[in-house]
Amino acid sequence: MTNLTLTIFLLCVCRSFQKEFITAYGPGLEPDKIVMPARYFFINCSLSDSTYIPQLANDVAIEINGKSTDKNNNCRVWVNKLDRKDGSFIVRYKVYNKCMDLSINIFYKGKHIKKSPFTYKGPIYPDQCDCPQKDLHRWLQEYGCPKIYDQIENDLQIYQNVDMNTVIKKILKKYHKPESTSFCHYVIKDNTIHRNCYGRHVGFNMFSDNILLFLARKVIMPDMELVINLGDWPLVHKNSEPVPIFSWCGSDDTFDIVMPTYDITESTLENMGRVTLDILSVQGSVSYAWKDRENRAIWRGRDSRLERLKLVDISRMNPDLFNVSLTNFFFFRDKEAEYGPKAPHISFFNFFDYKYQINIDGTVAAYRMPYLLAGGGMVMKQDSPYYEHFYKQLNAWEHYVPVSRDLSDLKERVLWARKNDDKAKIIANNARNFANNYLLPQHIICYHAVLFLEWSKKIKSTVTIKEDMTPIPQPDFPCECNGKEYHEEL
Numbered sequence: 001m002t003n004l005t006l007t008i009f010l011l012c013v014c015r016s017f018q019k020e021f022i023t024a025y026g027p028g029l030e031p032d033k034i035v036m037p038a039r040y041f042f043i044n045c046s047l048s049d050s051t052y053i054p055q056l057a058n059d060v061a062i063e064i065n066g067k068s069t070d071k072n073n074n075c076r077v078w079v080n081k082l083d084r085k086d087g088s089f090i091v092r093y094k095v096y097n098k099c100m101d102l103s104i105n106i107f108y109k110g111k112h113i114k115k116s117p118f119t120y121k122g123p124i125y126p127d128q129c130d131c132p133q134k135d136l137h138r139w140l141q142e143y144g145c146p147k148i149y150d151q152i153e154n155d156l157q158i159y160q161n162v163d164m165n166t167v168i169k170k171i172l173k174k175y176h177k178p179e180s181t182s183f184c185h186y187v188i189k190d191n192t193i194h195r196n197c198y199g200r201h202v203g204f205n206m207f208s209d210n211i212l213l214f215l216a217r218k219v220i221m222p223d224m225e226l227v228i229n230l231g232d233w234p235l236v237h238k239n240s241e242p243v244p245i246f247s248w249c250g251s252d253d254t255f256d257i258v259m260p261t262y263d264i265t266e267s268t269l270e271n272m273g274r275v276t277l278d279i280l281s282v283q284g285s286v287s288y289a290w291k292d293r294e295n296r297a298i299w300r301g302r303d304s305r306l307e308r309l310k311l312v313d314i315s316r317m318n319p320d321l322f323n324v325s326l327t328n329f330f331f332f333r334d335k336e337a338e339y340g341p342k343a344p345h346i347s348f349f350n351f352f353d354y355k356y357q358i359n360i361d362g363t364v365a366a367y368r369m370p371y372l373l374a375g376g377g378m379v380m381k382q383d384s385p386y387y388e389h390f391y392k393q394l395n396a397w398e399h400y401v402p403v404s405r406d407l408s409d410l411k412e413r414v415l416w417a418r419k420n421d422d423k424a425k426i427i428a429n430n431a432r433n434f435a436n437n438y439l440l441p442q443h444i445i446c447y448h449a450v451l452f453l454e455w456s457k458k459i460k461s462t463v464t465i466k467e468d469m470t471p472i473p474q475p476d477f478p479c480e481c482n483g484k485e486y487h488e489e490l
């Protein structure tokens, strides 16, 4: 072999070798079964952990197309590729109308990777189509949902044969304080949603409405009644009679049934929509790989808890270890001179210019935790009685570094991380993997679906729509279910 043929031979071998090892996986490759506002899948090009080759972003290309059901127009699909800067990509796409013959093409240097194109006869529905499947158990299985979650089992175990008529009376008597609490009583009957809300500040019911409407468009929900707390604080203290109230934040001293926060639920339902902060975009928006990040701890936030002021003190004494500022004064306005001036907001994505991120409670759990875990940094989490639906699955020193409630060991923890960079990096990787395994839109939707199914089994009273309830209609979106009209066209 001449030198030239040898070079060409090797180039070909390497190229095909690499192409063979590119894998694509994720719920977005089952668009017929898993309907989401934005579907997503992953492409992994790397043979080892965190190989970053900037050129890859040019070599990997995605094309998604299909036919629309009205005549021979193409269906409208918007595709977005996020570079995770570790040799892997996230691909998100949004389907705007019903698609037939969808095809997902993944190219490496202009050639299909193995198994590409992925093709689907259809119909592929956009999220807004009101085309519920009949069988919830089958839907849960196809959607890739687990059968049960420990947190759900734990939260619901005290309830059996619940008579909702009695429960509602008790809840109204004890918890209806218009000045301080706001909640909604929902009834789901024959897959339609109705509610009655109580309290001064009920605007947040749009979040609970949206997830219930979302589910009812996908699958026929069991009849049920439930009460959803619209405030941050859990309500049912352990020294009082347990009544079932669903809350976004749980705590060690309350009975509230915890559900994913309105924040992560909205980022799930608005993915690629008006919300920019979600677990997928965090991963595509970091600027640096671990080794290039600054080895200090960063934090920004408002003054909603005394420890947050203490954090400023600690940071001022150790500017070489921290970059911390308050962005707003509301709870401790009188301390503004001492702890200010308030700093301008920085983009959440810039948190990940640093290796370590601090998570301190606000009024309750800080709802930024899912996004911090996803950012590829090492999260330092303050001990707290408050928790979100997934906290019990997290382990200290595996997914995050624990910090005492009074922050007395915070500085020590940063010094530890600096000395043990390899261990800190492993914790950071574990955190990101956790976010990808448990906190993506598919998982947040599953958690709600399993929670509502399990709850419906606990109710023994007959579910009826109450006279004064407001119906919550599905959005008006033209969409024929079952692809019937498509076959007629043929």
Ligand SMILES: *[C@@H]1O[C@H](CO)[C@@H](O)[C@H](O)[C@H]1NC(C)=O
Residues within 6 Å of the ligand: 044, 045, 046, 047, 048, 049, 050, 086, 087, 088
């Ligand atoms: C990509 O695959 C390799 C080999 O299986 C694995 O070591 C690596 O962790 C994967 N990367 C990502 C980001 O999943």
Ligand SMILES: *[C@@H]1O[C@H](CO)[C@@H](O)[C@H](O)[C@H]1NC(C)=O
Residues within 6 Å of the ligand: 323, 346, 350, 353
């Ligand atoms: C703290 O972080 C901000 C945002 O990244 C940066 O602009 C500022 O210069 C940093 N301050 C210090 C003292 O490092």
